[in-house]
Amino acid sequence: MVGARSGWHGAGVSELPQALWTPTPESVRRTRIAAFASWVARRRGLDFGDPTDYDALWRWSVEHIDQFWSDLADWTGVLPGVPEDRVLPDRSMPGAVWFPGTTVNYAEQVFRAAVEDNPALVVVAEDTDPLEVSWASLRAQVGAFAATLRRLGVQRGDRVAGYLPNVPEAVVAFLGAASIGAVWSSCAPDFGTRAVLDRFAQIEPTVLVAVDGYRFGGKDHDRRDVVAELRAALPTVRTTIALPRLFPDDVPDGALPWAEAVADEQDPEFEALPFDHPLWIVYSSGTTGLPKGIVHGHGGVVLEQRKQLALHLDVGAGDRLFWYASTAWIMWNIATSALLTGATVIVYDGAPAYPSVDAQFALAARTGMTYLGTSAGYLTACEKAGIRPGEAHDLSALRAIGATGSPLPASAYLWVYDAVKPDVLLGSLSGGTDVATGFIGSSPLLPVTAGELQRPMLAVAAASWNEDGEPVIGELGELVVTEPMPSMPLYFWNDPGGTRYRESYFEPWPGVWRHGDWLEITERGTCLITGRSDSTLNRGGVRMGTADIYAAVESIPAVLDCVVLGVEQPDGGYWMPLFVQLAPGEELSDELRAQLKAAIREQASPRHVPDEIIAVPGVPHTRTGKRLEVPLKKLFQGVDPGKAVNTGAVDDASLVDHYIALARQRSASP
Numbered sequence: 001m002v003g004a005r006s007g008w009h010g011a012g013v014s015e016l017p018q019a020l021w022t023p024t025p026e027s028v029r030r031t032r033i034a035a036f037a038s039w040v041a042r043r044r045g046l047d048f049g050d051p052t053d054y055d056a057l058w059r060w061s062v063e064h065i066d067q068f069w070s071d072l073a074d075w076t077g078v079l080p081g082v083p084e085d086r087v088l089p090d091r092s093m094p095g096a097v098w099f100p101g102t103t104v105n106y107a108e109q110v111f112r113a114a115v116e117d118n119p120a121l122v123v124v125a126e127d128t129d130p131l132e133v134s135w136a137s138l139r140a141q142v143g144a145f146a147a148t149l150r151r152l153g154v155q156r157g158d159r160v161a162g163y164l165p166n167v168p169e170a171v172v173a174f175l176g177a178a179s180i181g182a183v184w185s186s187c188a189p190d191f192g193t194r195a196v197l198d199r200f201a202q203i204e205p206t207v208l209v210a211v212d213g214y215r216f217g218g219k220d221h222d223r224r225d226v227v228a229e230l231r232a233a234l235p236t237v238r239t240t241i242a243l244p245r246l247f248p249d250d251v252p253d254g255a256l257p258w259a260e261a262v263a264d265e266q267d268p269e270f271e272a273l274p275f276d277h278p279l280w281i282v283y284s285s286g287t288t289g290l291p292k293g294i295v296h297g298h299g300g301v302v303l304e305q306r307k308q309l310a311l312h313l314d315v316g317a318g319d320r321l322f323w324y325a326s327t328a329w330i331m332w333n334i335a336t337s338a339l340l341t342g343a344t345v346i347v348y349d350g351a352p353a354y355p356s357v358d359a360q361f362a363l364a365a366r367t368g369m370t371y372l373g374t375s376a377g378y379l380t381a382c383e384k385a386g387i388r389p390g391e392a393h394d395l396s397a398l399r400a401i402g403a404t405g406s407p408l409p410a411s412a413y414l415w416v417y418d419a420v421k422p423d424v425l426l427g428s429l430s431g432g433t434d435v436a437t438g439f440i441g442s443s444p445l446l447p448v449t450a451g452e453l454q455r456p457m458l459a460v461a462a463a464s465w466n467e468d469g470e471p472v473i474g475e476l477g478e479l480v481v482t483e484p485m486p487s488m489p490l491y492f493w494n495d496p497g498g499t500r501y502r503e504s505y506f507e508p509w510p511g512v513w514r515h516g517d518w519l520e521i522t523e524r525g526t527c528l529i530t531g532r533s534d535s536t537l538n539r540g541g542v543r544m545g546t547a548d549i550y551a552a553v554e555s556i557p558a559v560l561d562c563v564v565l566g567v568e569q570p571d572g573g574y575w576m577p578l579f580v581q582l583a584p585g586e587e588l589s590d591e592l593r594a595q596l597k598a599a600i601r602e603q604a605s606p607r608h609v610p611d612e613i614i615a616v617p618g619v620p621h622t623r624t625g626k627r628l629e630v631p632l633k634k635l636f637q638g639v640d641p642g643k644a645v646n647t648g649a650v651d652d653a654s655l656v657d658h659y660i661a662l663a664r665q666r667s668a669s670p
Helices: 002-009 025-029 032-044 054-063 065-076 106-112 135-151 168-180 193-203 224-233 298-312 330-341 359-367 376-385 410-420 496-505 546-553 590-603 629-636 654-668
Strands: 019-021 121-125 128-133 159-163 183-187 207-211 213-216 219-222 239-243 278-283 293-297 320-323 344-349 371-375 400-404 425-428 430-432 437-441 462-465 477-481 513-521 527-532 537-539 542-544 559-564 577-582 612-615
Touching: 019 410, 019 425, 032 054, 032 065, 032 298, 054 065, 065 298, 106 135, 106 168, 106 298, 106 330, 121 168, 121 359, 128 359, 135 168, 159 168, 159 193, 159 224, 168 183, 168 207, 168 278, 168 330, 168 344, 183 193, 193 224, 193 293, 193 546, 193 590, 207 224, 224 239, 278 298, 278 330, 293 298, 298 330, 298 437, 320 330, 320 359, 330 344, 344 359, 359 371, 371 376, 376 400, 376 410, 400 410, 410 425, 437 477, 462 513, 496 513, 542 546, 546 559, 546 577, 546 590, 559 629, 590 612, 629 654
Parallel strands: 121 344, 159 183, 159 207, 183 278, 207 239, 320 344, 320 371, 371 400, 400 425, 577 612
Antiparallel strands: 121 128, 213 219, 278 293, 430 437, 462 477, 477 513, 513 527, 537 542, 559 577
């Protein structure tokens, strides 16, 4: 795996990474994290260095987690004056108890942060110019939608589901649901019927907010049939609220038009909710079955996002933050949460690289963006295209770029500082849908080095452990977190007793969160994330399960068995092959390839369509019948076969030889 690490980051093990950006004393003094550190130091009589030593601040934050969260809750005004013995009275994992007896409402915190001189949202799509939405307008629409939900009988704990693109109506619906204590959940409209039902059928929503279609890459996609199928298959949905996007005059029978749902504009009434009241349900990738419904709470998300966005991303009033995301990716939730800091959120509906690969930089220029959030894959694609956005666009307002979803190779760092802007803070972030925040990411107090993440985030007791559960430095291990975080899941939906929750994160080390990423912490304290240690697919930052693909492929009679892999590449790319075992007498013709891709696109989503489809004599399984996804992935990452696959645990070990040959053949090809 060491070879894989050096390949990922484009430098030999002995080479010292290049510092590309370094904070100045003046830039440090202007940061919110420095202001917070100074406030804590004065309050507690501590010394974090002059002006601020991030590592000292981090050590204090993980050694005194209750003090850190008490101080952050006080400093931000979210929960001022809570005695320290009521911050974290039970630090068990899972099951930590945070701020018992307190009340928080996410939506109320959003509007408490409003800065009326700035817009709340800047809305833009492929076919529209930017439009500003004031805080007053957003507040009035949220109040109207919340009143409509109450009129429809929606109560605390009821689920409100959105089948929506990244449009302002999604923000309004989410905040309206949160304001009354309903639980929000969303899927993007590029998901097919089965993929949506795998998620929404579990949570039994009362209200469905659904779009009639969406525009992507200059093409319109009609989703009226999917919406009809969802309505028919979700018996708990009492009301469908229809959002027109492509067909404004075609409202489904019995549906409530969106315009009517927000017609009675008014100030919202916020329910006082327990700290751990459910805010939203997001979903795991569904690798081994139905996607897991991950439930996060109001208080944990509010505090985590005030920490991540304000302290690490240094975002607040006067900033304009954008993160390219769909409503099916946790980055949509996180980007929307920038409202908690008083920042303006740029809401974009469209393809990431349309009409040209520099589309996101063009958007930055059009909107006066100060923080551009995107995927590592997008920056790598721009680099490979040889574009120079800093010369083509006015990026004078842009001061920071964030990248997540997959490891960002060193060459992409170099490209950003050469072709985009030399004085921009580039932060590579690693976190998870599981915690709705980051584990490891950026700090404006630290230099940026090519190919590396700067540090673990404040109050994140992250470490790299080897197979024996021992912390390691300078070598790859499992990313673990040894102390609780307030945004760790409250529970999984429909998981009585918490069995699936414990199996997902707390094995093999009870009481220690194992995330499923490979992590190396260098002797300098910087971090290298080299991909998933499990079989989850992760394309463009969107984690996907293999189950959706298998369901689609297995509906084709010509295929007997299949396995799909997500393989991180040394150049920062991502290769997602589908291996198929064909029925006797069948061949992998162009027609069959097209049929398979169409089935995957329709039943799952376009993002699930593999890069290649390859015929194989068979698919190896464990002796309990599970596909050998992780061992096969390791083969294609260059891991020695003897270390990648335990053939004694395989139902037909002879099949593994075929994949070994394919991996060697691919490695040898130019």
